[in-house]
């Protein structure tokens with residue numbers, strides 16, 4: 001039986017949901033996936049940090065109502081956050097990075113990933129900053145250190161768009177994509193269509209765990225811009241930076257815009273897209289678009305996301321599923337760990353052959 005020791009960096013909605021899954025499903029994973037997860041350290045800006053080489057009880061972590069600095073009360077705990085020590089010194093095989101996404105330079109999460117990879121630890125992350133801004137360098141660092149850098153949850157939460165496109169559409173010749181890539185803004189547009197005002201709709205999305213710590217990133221399109229960069233670089237072999245992608249969000253849409261669209265049999269959606277041009281360059285954009293109800297993206301509602309991949313050999317292939325949510329995103333982390341486990345198993349099989 002394989003046990004992966006993991007350290008959680010950030011203990012907000014997503015990593016708490018991962019702890020919940022561990023508490024509820026470790027036995028099932030042991031049976032079905034061939035491994036279990038053991039939390040040996042946690043570090044959080046608000047709660048402090050804790051290292052326990054034998055493992056922390058996931059249920060205790062979730063149920064304790066810790067105040068600011070509360071990890072200081074635990075054995076091996078410290079009221080201060082100490083990401084660098086935790087990442088470099090904790091006896092972890094895998095660092096789970098789920099701190100705030102910084103859309104400007106990806107920090108401090110880029111450094112968290114770098115410290116982990118440099119010290120021979122795998123990284124799984126749902127944080128879009130390091131992936132959009134430093135994926136190439138971090139992937140090279142992972143390879144140099146014989147570990148993996150995995151980030152399925154950075155786009156469309158637990159819906160496996162990156163791995164699905166890479167593994168199962170290889171050779172289909174992707175030419176571009178367009179999609180609804182932000183759960184919060186899609187949820188807000190739907191709630192506004194039902195008559196709710198913008199601010200109350202954003203508040204609901206925050207309560208449901210969909211929104212970024214600063215929801216401006218959701219409604220101004222910055223979050224989608226990062227996702228367009230990630231998909232374009234990963235799937236179209238581009239080398240885009242966030243500032244290369246034109247970006248307009250939904251905050252300029254009024255209740256009357258939404259009402260008028262509905263009366264005319266259409267719907268506003270925030271669409272992120274990218275295309276390979278005839279000269280081989282790749283461009284990307286984020287903008288609200290008024291779509292007829294017969295458009296494949298018009299019926300994608302709530303926090304659901306969808307991306308339509310335009311391929312040479314198959315035409316459009318559309319992937320749809322949850323785009324935000326705590327448990328949904330924690331599942332993406334599990335799927336990354338499954339990928340690490342499978343890669344390890346196939347390396348062992350190759351050595352034995």
Ligand SMILES: NC(=O)C1=CN([C@@H]2O[C@H](COP(=O)(O)OP(=O)(O)OC[C@H]3O[C@@H](n4cnc5c(N)ncnc54)[C@H](O)[C@@H]3O)[C@@H](O)[C@H]2O)C=CC1
Nearest residue numbers: 010011012013014044045046098099100101126127324325
């Ligand atoms: N919630 C969702 O549906 C999805 C979230 N994501 C991404 O996953 C990450 C985590 O999301 P949530 O858990 O929802 O966010 P959250 O805001 O609930 O939690 C983030 C946690 O990280 C901690 N934190 C922030 N900066 C830190 C630092 N420098 N060191 C240590 N801890 C730090 C905060 O105290 C907070 O507890 C974000 O980057 C988000 O963009 C990605 C896909 C979906």
Ligand SMILES: N[C@@H](CC=O)C(=O)O
Nearest residue numbers: 182183184210211212
């Ligand atoms: N805030 C984001 C979370 C996932 O990336 C969203 O609403 O899509």
